[in-house]
Amino acid sequence: MLQNDLLLKVLRGEQAERTPVWMMRQAGRYLPEYMVLREKYGFFERCQTPELACEITIQPVNIIGVDAAILFSDILVVPQAMGLEVQLVESKGPYLPDPIKTQKDLTRVRVPDVQETLGYVFDAIKLIKRELNNRVPLIGFAGAPWTILCYMVQGKGSKTFDEAKAFCYTQPELAHTLLQMITDTTIAYLQAQVKAGADTVQIFDSWGGLLGPADFENLSLQYIRQIVTALKDLAPTIIFAKGAWHSLASMAATGAQGLGIDWCISPQMARQFAGNQVTLQGNFDPAKLLSPIPVIQKEVKQMLDAFGSGRHIANLGHGILPNVPVDHARAFVDSVKNYKG
Amino acid sequence: MLQNDLLLKVLRGEQAERTPVWMMRQAGRYLPEYMVLREKYGFFERCQTPELACEITIQPVNIIGVDAAILFSDILVVPQAMGLEVQLVESKGPYLPDPIKTQKDLTRVRVPDVQETLGYVFDAIKLIKRELNNRVPLIGFAGAPWTILCYMVQGKGSKTFDEAKAFCYTQPELAHTLLQMITDTTIAYLQAQVKAGADTVQIFDSWGGLLGPADFENLSLQYIRQIVTALKDLAPTIIFAKGAWHSLASMAATGAQGLGIDWCISPQMARQFAGNQVTLQGNFDPAKLLSPIPVIQKEVKQMLDAFGSGRHIANLGHGILPNVPVDHARAFVDSVKNYKG
Secondary structure, three states: OOOOOHHHHHHHOOOOOOOOEOOOOOOOOOOHHHHHHHHHOOHHHHHHOHHHHHHHHHHHHHHOOOOOEEOOOOOOHHHHHOOOOOEEEOOOEEEOOOOOOOHHHHOOOOOOOHHHHHHHHHHHHHHHHHHHOOOOOEEEEEEOHHHHHHHHHHOEOOOOOHHHHHHHHHOHHHHHHHHHHHHHHHHHHHHHHHHHOOOEEEEEEOOHHHOOHHHHHHHHHHHHHHHHHHHOOOOOEEEEEOOOHHHHHHHHHOOOOEEEOOOOOOHHHHHHHHOOOOEEEEEEOHHHHHOOHHHHHHHHHHHHHHHOOOOEEEEEOOOOOOOOOHHHHHHHHHHHHOOOO | OOOOOHHHHHHHOOOOOOOOEOOOOOOOOOOHHHHHHHHHOOHHHHHHOHHHHHHHHHHHHHHOOOOOEEOOOOOOHHHHHOOOOOEEEOOOEEEOOOOOOOHHHHOOOOOOOHHHHHHHHHHHHHHHHHHHOOOOOEEEEEEOHHHHHHHHHHOEOOOOOHHHHHHHHHOHHHHHHHHHHHHHHHHHHHHHHHHHOOOEEEEEEOOHHHOOHHHHHHHHHHHHHHHHHHHOOOOOEEEEEOOOHHHHHHHHHOOOOEEEOOOOOOHHHHHHHHOOOOEEEEEEOHHHHHOOHHHHHHHHHHHHHHHOOOOEEEEEOOOOOOOOOHHHHHHHHHHHHOOOO
């Protein structure tokens, strides 16, 4: 049994003693202990070596004292498993040298056997669970199909992902074929993560906010819905579609237990849109962790006051920035833990 | 008197024969005629030579048939006039080699005499007005103080502008001093644009959407409000704070006549937030201009249906992309012109 199951309780809508807290990208570059491993091993080496992934995953639990661990990995292991070459150039972002542009390109992509292609992830999860020794729950994750398509088509990061969007607008059948293949892979991948030991999973739709409401439903949410449904009897799911505030009600209606929100929406408005049957997760401005510690403490209190007691997981509104001092990250987490409502 | 004053009528809330249409960044890289001048002259040469700025400004009026011209210039002429070096490297974006980081850096910045530093803009406006010969109105513009601060502090484009945000969060007094200096410069600049002949002005807050609702009020909107107030008796103003949907009601309350919206909000929801006393401008997804023409025509009709008759200016939700075919841009404009509600 978990010694700290605050996160899972709150996801299930049960009363918890206090608000749980973790940080997106908490196993990351702001931690000197992570930087040591980053200098020694390449990105995919860190992902693919269960011992390294395990050590990195557990670092923020030991160093910062978060209420959950999140698997150290990357959303782009999925397109890699589907047959595309993915390079991760440090500080430069992802690069896919042969992106998908045409019907013919699609023949290079398959729905893989996840045990064969992503077995190292499940091995890492098993090891992490053993090492965590029931201290806190473990969050598994995958990218949303739309966000994965963005990289598979654009081939690299982008402010607008206009090539990915143009692909969907000009070749909708092709786009939907690809989205369904990504969805099928992701379902098998997340189910296997849960079977390996993940206590909950988060779906990251980092680029959902680039789509208008109708396109978000058509190109993103209908596929996320399939994933949530397929996980329904296995583990609680959290959807984080950054910027897609307009669809919080539809996301809540998928049956997901949690919805991540970014800092550009007030907790009150998010609750109004999402309704009362779902847990909200967020939404501290990551750049605000660069503020002096007393400001962080004050603003965390304001955030928790605004969310009120009940279905809330404290988190950032996006990943922690690499230049955040460790004691600022700790001040964020401690402020949540010490909050008296 | 203007032969086509649809835009001004709709901004004033008067009944117009049809919805006016223009496109953000309509004088831009998708036009082969613009590319000819771009290859021949540097960016600031194009901005600072009234004959070139005039020719570029009028190109989309002649070639595409938009209902308004918008001054060809850049928001970064303001930090330049305030004393900072600004480089615009083609296809790489802006670069400010000596950004503002400290109190001492602020001594390098001044509120300039706009006639002395930006006289070339007013000369361009006078020339454009003469050449337009009352065919369509001319839109002047400036960046919102927050967006200008982003560049002055970060020194270049960014996805998160976290250095600019950290500057504001850690040195709030300094930030507000700088924001007020930018505001004072911008007021004088826009007033002079109107005196030179601009029929209306748009305030571009490209990075307003990076701020949460409370920070948006504190770091952006309170300064935009000063600008709108200072322009009140001179010309109608349009605020375009991309992504700041949460503050549409507060933006409407400034007294601005128009509010730009991006494509990530439905027209119905935007109207609900903004109320009925303001004109909405937008909000076609720029990437959708890469779709086949029949799709563009269908989606324009859907957009106009959704906005309904009355206070709406058709536009994109952000600048036109460089890779949009000219006949697609024309199809967008023609679809608005030929719309039967």
